[in-house]
Amino acid sequence: MRIRKSIGAFVAVMALVTIGGCTSSLIPPNWGSWERLTAPGLPGPIPGHEEPIRVTYVNPLVETARMVTQNGVPSLEYPAGSIIVKAGFKGAAAAGQAELPAKLYVMVKNPADPRARGGWLWIVRNGTDPKEIVVDAPYCVDCHGYANKANPYGDRNPGEVFRDYVFLPYQITTTGKE
Amino acid sequence: MSAPRRRSFPIALKVDLIIILSLVVGIGAGIAVLAVRQFTATIQATDDALRRQSQIIYYSIKNLMLPGDAPVASQFLGDIQNNAGLNASFTLYRRTGVEAFVDNETIRRVNANNAPRGAKIFAVRPEPTETPDTVGPEERNFWEAVSTQTVTVFQETDRGRTIRTLDTPLPNDPPCSLCHGTDHSVRGILETTVDITDSLRQPRDSALLASIIFVVLGTALPLLLTQFLRRAVILPIQRIGDVCRTVAAGAFDKKVAPRGNDEISELGRTVNQMVDGLYERFQLSKFVSASTIRSIRESAEGSRQPATMLFSDVRGFTAFSADREPETVVRYLNLILDTQTRIVQANGGDVDKYVGDQVFALFTGEGRELAACRAAISIQKEIASTKEGVYGGLSVGIGIDTGEVVMGRIGSETRADFTVIGDRVNTAARLCGAALAGTVLVSEAVRVAAESTITTRGPYGLRVKGKRDPLRVHILTGITS
Numbered sequence: 001m002r003i004r005k006s007i008g009a010f011v012a013v014m015a016l017v018t019i020g021g022c023t024s025s026l027i028p029p030n031w032g033s034w035e036r037l038t039a040p041g042l043p044g045p046i047p048g049h050e051e052p053i054r055v056t057y058v059n060p061l062v063e064t065a066r067m068v069t070q071n072g073v074p075s076l077e078y079p080a081g082s083i084i085v086k087a088g089f090k091g092a093a094a095a096g097q098a099e100l101p102a103k104l105y106v107m108v109k110n111p112a113d114p115r116a117r118g119g120w121l122w123i124v125r126n127g128t129d130p131k132e133i134v135v136d137a138p139y140c141v142d143c144h145g146y147a148n149k150a151n152p153y154g155d156r157n158p159g160e161v162f163r164d165y166v167f168l169p170y171q172i173t174t175t176g177k178e
Numbered sequence: 179m180s181a182p183r184r185r186s187f188p189i190a191l192k193v194d195l196i197i198i199l200s201l202v203v204g205i206g207a208g209i210a211v212l213a214v215r216q217f218t219a220t221i222q223a224t225d226d227a228l229r230r231q232s233q234i235i236y237y238s239i240k241n242l243m244l245p246g247d248a249p250v251a252s253q254f255l256g257d258i259q260n261n262a263g264l265n266a267s268f269t270l271y272r273r274t275g276v277e278a279f280v281d282n283e284t285i286r287r288v289n290a291n292n293a294p295r296g297a298k299i300f301a302v303r304p305e306p307t308e309t310p311d312t313v314g315p316e317e318r319n320f321w322e323a324v325s326t327q328t329v330t331v332f333q334e335t336d337r338g339r340t341i342r343t344l345d346t347p348l349p350n351d352p353p354c355s356l357c358h359g360t361d362h363s364v365r366g367i368l369e370t371t372v373d374i375t376d377s378l379r380q381p382r383d384s385a386l387l388a389s390i391i392f393v394v395l396g397t398a399l400p401l402l403l404t405q406f407l408r409r410a411v412i413l414p415i416q417r418i419g420d421v422c423r424t425v426a427a428g429a430f431d432k433k434v435a436p437r438g439n440d441e442i443s444e445l446g447r448t449v450n451q452m453v454d455g456l457y458e459r460f461q462l463s464k465f466v467s468a469s470t471i472r473s474i475r476e477s478a479e480g481s482r483q484p485a486t487m488l489f490s491d492v493r494g495f496t497a498f499s500a501d502r503e504p505e506t507v508v509r510y511l512n513l514i515l516d517t518q519t520r521i522v523q524a525n526g527g528d529v530d531k532y533v534g535d536q537v538f539a540l541f542t543g544e545g546r547e548l549a550a551c552r553a554a555i556s557i558q559k560e561i562a563s564t565k566e567g568v569y570g571g572l573s574v575g576i577g578i579d580t581g582e583v584v585m586g587r588i589g590s591e592t593r594a595d596f597t598v599i600g601d602r603v604n605t606a607a608r609l610c611g612a613a614l615a616g617t618v619l620v621s622e623a624v625r626v627a628a629e630s631t632i633t634t635r636g637p638y639g640l641r642v643k644g645k646r647d648p649l650r651v652h653i654l655t656g657i658t659s
Contacts (some may be wrong), residue, residue, distance in 0.1 A: 047350035047363045048327070138233070139327060139349055146352040152360070153352065 026123055026132055027106050031085045034059050037170065046153075048143050051088030051102050059083040061109075062170050075162035076169055082109040084166065102127055107144075107165070117141040118165045141165065190407045194400040201396045209392055213385035220377050224342060225331060228266060228370045232329075232346040235268055236368055244353050246298050252279035266372040270348075273324050273364045275313035280306050288357045297357065313367075323347050323367050333374075340378055344370040414442045418449050430457040480586030486546040486624065487583070487603050488527065488554060489610030490518055490576045492535040498572060510570035511535055518557050518574070525553035530597055536610070540598060547580050547627040552657050554578060554618040562616055577609025578654070579621040608642040609651060618654035625652045631659040 034057040045052055065078040087101035104125040111119040115134050122140035124133045144165040150157055153167045163169050235258065242251035255270055270278040278284065282302040289299050313320045319332035323345035332343045348365045350358060358365060417434055424432040430453055436446035492498075492514060499507040515537060519529050522539040526549045530538045541550040554576045561573055583600035602623075609619040625634050633656040639648035 044360070045362075046360050047352070047355050050363055137328065139347070143349055143351050151352040152356055 025130075026108055026121060026134070027085065027104065027125065028059070028083070031057050031059070031083070031106075034085070035063070037168070048140070049086060049088055049103075049105060051090055053089040053091045055087045055089070055101075056168070057085040057087065058170055065164070065170060073162075074159075076164050076166075078109045078164050078166070080109050080111060083107070100128060106132075109164075118145065120165055188412075190404045190412055193407055194404055197400050197403060198396060201392070201399070205392055205395070209385070209388045213381065213388065216381035216384065217378065220381055221342070221374070224372060224374050224377060225344065228342070228344045228372060229329065229346070231266060232268075232344060232368050232370050236346060236348050239270070239368075240348070240351070240354070246300065246357075248279070248285070248300065249303075255279065266370050269311070269369045269371075271311075271313055271320070271367045271369060273362060273366055275317075275320065277311040278366055280310040284358075287359070291357055291359055313369075319343065320345050320367055320369065324364050327363055339373050339375045342372050342374050346370065410440070411442060414446060418442075418446055421449060421453065425453055425456060430460065480584055482582055483542065483585050484546075484581065485583050485585070485598055485602075486541040486550040486578060486580040487598065487606035488522070488537075488539040488541065488550045488576060488578050489607045490537040490539070490554075490557060490574045491610050491613075493573050493575055493615035495535045495572065498570065502570075506570075510572060514561070514569050514572055514574070517560055517569075521556045521560065522553050525549045525556070527553055531595070538607075547578075547624050548631045548657070548659070550578050550580070551618070551620065551624065551628055551632050551654055554654060555657055558616055558618060573615040575610060575613030575615055576618040577606050577611070577613050577620075578618065578624050579603075579606035579609060580624050580627055604644065605642070605649065608649075609640070612640055612642070612651075619651050620654050622650040622652070632657055 037056045037058060046054075059082065061079050061082045062084060065076055065082065067074050068077050069075075084107040086105040088103040088105065089099050090102045092099065104123075106121075106123040106125070108121040108123060109119060110116055110121050113121055115121055115136060117138065118141045120141070122135040124135060125131065126133075144167065147153075147157065147165050147167040148162045149160050151167065157163060235255070238254060239251045242248075242254060255268060258268055272278050272284065276283070282305065285300045285302050292298055315321070317332075319330040322328075323330040324347065327347050327349065329347070330345045332345070334341050334343075346368045348368060350360070350362055350365045354365055414434075414436075421432045421434050424430075433450050433453065434446035436443035436450075492511070495511075498510075502510075515532060515535075518537050518539075522529055522537070525541075526543070526546075527539045527541045530540045532538075539550070539553070541547075541553075557574065557576065561569055579602045581600075581602040583598040583602050585596070585598050587594045587596050588599065589595055605621060609621060613619040619640075620632075620634065622637065625632070625637075632654060634652035635655050636652035637650045638652070640651045641648045
């Protein structure tokens, strides 16, 4: 009887742990309803994002990012909780048909998370696979680190303003100004 | 019907099994876990070192390449290969699987990208005389690193050497893509190969040594403990068991020979004391009736039960003993008492007590009257059939009565007998007193109870002390069944 109770308790705990583990998604399910920055989509592959069409979505917190000047040096700061979702499409669907993204590249601002690099969690999700992979390598942050320097994308950041690892900040994309 | 005896499982075997299980589960599993962890830790440390080295080389090459110093980067990689004293080899491949820094393909692509935007045009190097090293399609870890843009690890054994290979993708970072174009994510793969045979030897040797020790211990310990258990526990217990079996068979001549002062020796001494006690009680039981012993076992208090009483008394004993030596008297008396006792017991009766030359025997249970009559006839026949010398010419008169009597322990707390009392007992004694030598007087109750199995003569009226009316008695003449 005691053994049965112990097994029952163990199964219950494991179920709770499993359910708890399953619910710890970093990418909110409603990301598709957020503001789209690139419509209909950035054409052509770029390093790290080889899908021919990419659409970027930002959650409302991203809009509150602000320029801060410290010791005369300006920098763009995104508040914790900011989420940028870049959906990569293969462009294989027929005209007028909806296409599911082939890959999701997600930046979640969470400096407190030990997995964060440059204050962001770099997450990849393949196709319809719900598994979210937090990239535990310098690959993403190394490349996006060039957003804070002069680079070949967008306005090329000629002033080498710290843009918090985002190549095309919301403010520049929507207003053309920092 | 007794339950079937379970197959015995020797203690030594049980202990051996426990030891072996403990060794396997405890030490064996511990050794296995430690060996696996040591192997894993060694490989993990190797991988970490290779990853760090790869990253350092990647950053070095990238920072040499960005200003356009590709030849310097090529030289740097060559120097590391040949002179850095690292135990790993590093080879840089383009994402197409062709070895980098060997031919002019990349230079031509870069120049094609740079020319329209007026950027630097690089000089081509002399064309290679040999075909550049190329990664084959079977090297899946390489192509996986290209497609997934993640570090892949591969291990293989070649001619007894364990080779571990890390394929580290070099990303096409934005500054790189200015010259190399933006149509790809991975510039190339830095393949790091290291021979970890020697690194694995030490944990492997440790695991092997631990396994040998484990096997030796696992074999020797059970053997040693079996011997120890045999000597210290099992054999002494077997000896004690032998003594107990001998006692159970009715012999008291065997004793345990305890050695030392441990618990089993103490048990042996206790068993010896117990055997001594049993022997004393056994000897004493000869002087105590079976019913007395039964009453002791059952702590019987008084109860009313049906029983048949046989009294036998030697006739002319007073005159017999008057002109003989006491030793002779006792010898003949014992002889005649012994004969009667054997016959009573042979017929299922129990000699309750001897009172001088008188025997008082008790028969209980189904057919007790016939059993008592049979015993009485046998006694008379036995004594009558022997020559005068056997019993010294002595003869007995026997009286038998049957009916309800009171059975119980009679006496004080310190000295008691289990016996029967009641009117029927007195009657049997009176019948015995009235019986002539060589005859058996039975009561009317006995005759009625055993009528179909005995033959009698009578009835006769017998006036006895304490009875107002004469008793109706019969002379037992034989047994018919």
